[in-house]
Amino acid sequence: MATYKERDMKNVTANVVGEVKTASFDWDGETINVTNFSLVGKKNGKRHYTNCSAYGQWSEVAKDLKVGDLVHVYGFIKTRKNNDKVYRNFIVKHMNKIEKENKEEK
Numbered sequence: 001m002a003t004y005k006e007r008d009m010k011n012v013t014a015n016v017v018g019e020v021k022t023a024s025f026d027w028d029g030e031t032i033n034v035t036n037f038s039l040v041g042k043k044n045g046k047r048h049y050t051n052c053s054a055y056g057q058w059s060e061v062a063k064d065l066k067v068g069d070l071v072h073v074y075g076f077i078k079t080r081k082n083n084d085k086v087y088r089n090f091i092v093k094h095m096n097k098i099e100k101e102n103k104e105e106k
Contacts, residue, residue, distance in 0.1 A: 007076040012050050012090065013098070014041030016069045022059065035062035039071060054092040061095055070098040
């Protein structure tokens, strides 16, 4: 299995849509936090959805996201098959919330 440094890394900048869900699980005796969220952006005039999973320190950052927040994520797509269905999930290795500028008239 390739490490994430050997994977095809991608950047996505889009808005949070839907519910942000945080959970935890045990892995080799360690508790791992994960936050799942979806992003929506426009690509070639069509909406493009990206399901994201952020682990560890990035889970802590992601858990405070709200619908409409503009977010930049860096990571890779993990694909898995279950019977005839293919699931694609973006694994976040770094992320930033992009603050919108307030333009006040003076």
